[in-house]
Amino acid sequence: MRWTLKPIPNSETVATLQNALQVEPAIASLLVQRGIETFEQAKYFFRPILSDLHDPYLMKDMEKAVQRIEHAIVNNENILVYGDYDVDGTTAVSLMSSYLLTDYPNVATYIPDRYDEGYGVSFKGIDFANDNDFSLIIALDCGIKAIDKVAYAKEKNIDFIICDHHRPGAQIPDAVAILDPKQDDCNYPFDELCGCGVGFKLIQALASKKGQTIDDLIPYLDLVATAIGADIVPIIGENRILAYFGLQVINSAPRAGFKAIINQIKKDTLTITDVVFIIAPRINAAGRMKHGQYAVNLLTESDVAIAKQYAAEIEAFNLDRRETDKQITQEALQQIEDLKDQDRITTVVYSESWHKGVIGIVASRLIETYYRPTLVFTKSGNKLAASARSVKGFDVYNALEACSEFIEQFGGHKYAAGLTLEEKNYDGFKRKFEEVVLATIDKRLLTPEIIVDTEINLNDITPKFYRILSQFAPFGPSNMAPVFMSDYLKDTGYGKCVGEDKSHLRLTVKQDESQQLVCIGFGLGDKLDVIKNNTTFKAAYSIDENHWQGNISLQLKLQDIKG
The missing domain is CATH 2.40.50.460 (OB fold (Dihydrolipoamide Acetyltransferase, E2P))
Known part of the structure; x- marks a missing residue:
């Protein structure tokens, strides 16, 4: 050290x-x-005080988003709330759908299948919306790069509102509204919100039109605080306020789903660390081992007895996840030993049999042993999928961008990203990733600080x-x-x-x-x-x-x- x-x-x-x-x-x-x-x-x-939260209408396209949702409600349209399968996505979907359902019934949720559809907006999800007469999709924690998907939806007369916090590419989708404070032309004062945080700004804007105040939205802050902790966003500015009050809700008046989890772990007062290491892994386990919809079911359930059953199911997924990631971590460490790859400045491992749901966790575990930028690949359909994790101070997203000739698609953040590529490009990608990192990393970053x-x-x-x-x-x-x-x-x-x-x-x-x-x-x-x-x-x-x-x-x- x-x-x-x-x-x-x-x-x-x-x-x-x-x-x-x-x-x-x-x-x-x-x-x-x-x-x-x-x-x-x-x-x-x-x-911290809730009145220090920024006016949601300072976010680019917020007025357009609110008007489109109000138009859908007036015209009795079906609204599909769509989100990623991780904690940020499932909490965001739970937040948005439960808020809309308080006074409008034509709302359903959709979480893509991690294995069948992969990350983000999928053609299958849009086909589901089309088959079931949904004319508006609100995408949360994903969508900022879904240019072809949004165009496909438009052909089917389905509009998109995108609530995302990932970095936009050179082109943005042709959606009705894009709420993403990381857009260069968005002047919102705080650009470090998580996906659920962006969703919260949208319900804050909707609530103000209905004469509701921020106090009416406090019950939703347990979801926002959980997403803030799980998505490792900076806990400053608005995130600090939202996390502070969200923790109060978790500890004093949690929704039935959180209460069911807390009863399992028997802990009196939860900190944000407890949320990250106790609540978040259980919510994540649903999407990793089975399907993210299980998490949404738990987080939107108001009946305590039913929530208890859902929590028991999710606990079983979590135990399964622990066993799986432990086994794969051992296999990955052995692979590094066998390949004598310790001299490399990056760690890139692959097995077609590894469970796609835990490769991100395994990547983090490998960094604990070999402290260097890490990618763990597995087979996903006829492609290879990987989770990337980085060491402190090194931007793995930029490194992947420099290897884009070998990558089919990728997205993420400075320290965590995901990608897919064709199997024939694996060796070329592995060589290029090593070259890029070798040329750009400060060698001191390879010693934990x-x-x-x-x-x-x-x-x-x-x-x-x-x-x-x-x-x-x-x-x-x-x-x-x-x-x-x-x-x-x-x-x-x-x-x-x-x-x-x-x-x-x-x-x-x-x-x-x-x-x-x-x-x-x-x-x-x-x-x-x-x-x-x-x-x-x-x-x-x-x-x-x-x-x-x-x-x-x-x-x-x-x-x-x-x-």
């Missing part, structure tokens, strides 16, 4: 903010690092300090949980390896005459030698609470230690 200490912010700015807020210097420093320099900015950060916010002493860690830190949440990209560094630490003599396979490190540290604090380092069992024999060491860590037998104490969650 390489440790990068963030630049020390301007001392005068820190002192001014510290005085205005009456907080410790370390807290003021953390805030200034995050661009918060005044009392007013701190108030906006610590006390810990960004350290600031150095502190153990005596700085008090209940008050932690209480203020916890108000920095919800954490996520662009607002990560603070990471601290402390030097001249010593183990008090009780350090040991713990866990079934002894892969974790548990110790109690002190710093000169400081207080003693318990530390847990997951996966750091091999660092036991660093702390032995009364030697001093330094640690990079975050601070959290340890709940044990009714007692709550502060502990350090180690990210790395060095002698």
